[in-house]
């Protein structure tokens with residue numbers, strides 16, 4: 001069945017791969033991005049080439065007004081949402097906590113925690129069946145860092161993803177009775193540009209020997225799990241946190 005979905009951070013990496021797979025199912029996708037318009041336009045074109053519809057939507061998930069506007073823009077273009085991928089997230093250069101500035105910590109938690117909560121709240125407001133919504137699926141992007149802790153590298157990021165796991169557990173119980181399934185995915189080392197944004201472009205390959213499957217994952221391998229959780233194929237899965245880590 002055709003769906004309207006919103007993917008925060010849908011223009012690059014894992015979000016982009018999910019948008020293209022959704023396009024392949026004929027779905028309509030709100031492709032949110034933070035600033036790189038060229039990448040967002042390229043992803044929209046790729047979704048359309050795959051057979052779906054898409055619209056690029058500029059906005060920062062850490063800003064309430066932007067989050068409301070990105071839901072509005074998707075619904076204006078394609079009608080009521082039935083799926084949301086809470087995917088936008090950032091890392092910062094590897095560092096022990098003792099050397100992290102308050103500015104870095106503030107941005108990390110504003111984007112990865114506050115932003116994810118604002119997106120989840122907007123999903124609850126619009127999709128809940130007791131508020132006139134038609135129910136649906138919320139997929140949260142956590143990280144294997146939530147259980148590994150990322151010492152000396154980014155305990156701030158790891159903690160922000162721990163919050164995503166806890167939010168997923170709570171919201172699956174809060175929103176399940178209101179027609180929304182809530183699940184999370186913990187990707188492991190995935191080959192995207194997020195590592196370059198943290199100053200270590202080769203990180204996924206450098207650490208691949210720690211992965212039982214012996215290689216980094218691809219964005220599409222995570223995206224396939226996102227599509228599974230959005231679709232009716234996972235109709236009885238709620239409150240799950242699925243590792244996509246090659247066994248790490």
Ligand code: NAP
Nearest residue numbers: 009011012013014034035036060061088089143190192194
């Ligand atoms: P990525 O390649 O760096 O892409 C990030 C995407 O998020 C881009 O579309 C970017 O838009 C957007 N974005 C960044 N900050 C934003 C903000 N404040 N508001 C809205 N959009 C924003 O990242 P990725 O590797 O695909 O990661 C996606 C998710 O998976 C993240 O939550 C990440 O923590 C999680 N994850 C990734 C890995 C991995 O190894 N890659 C592992 C575990 C978990 P612009 O292009 O406009 O900047």
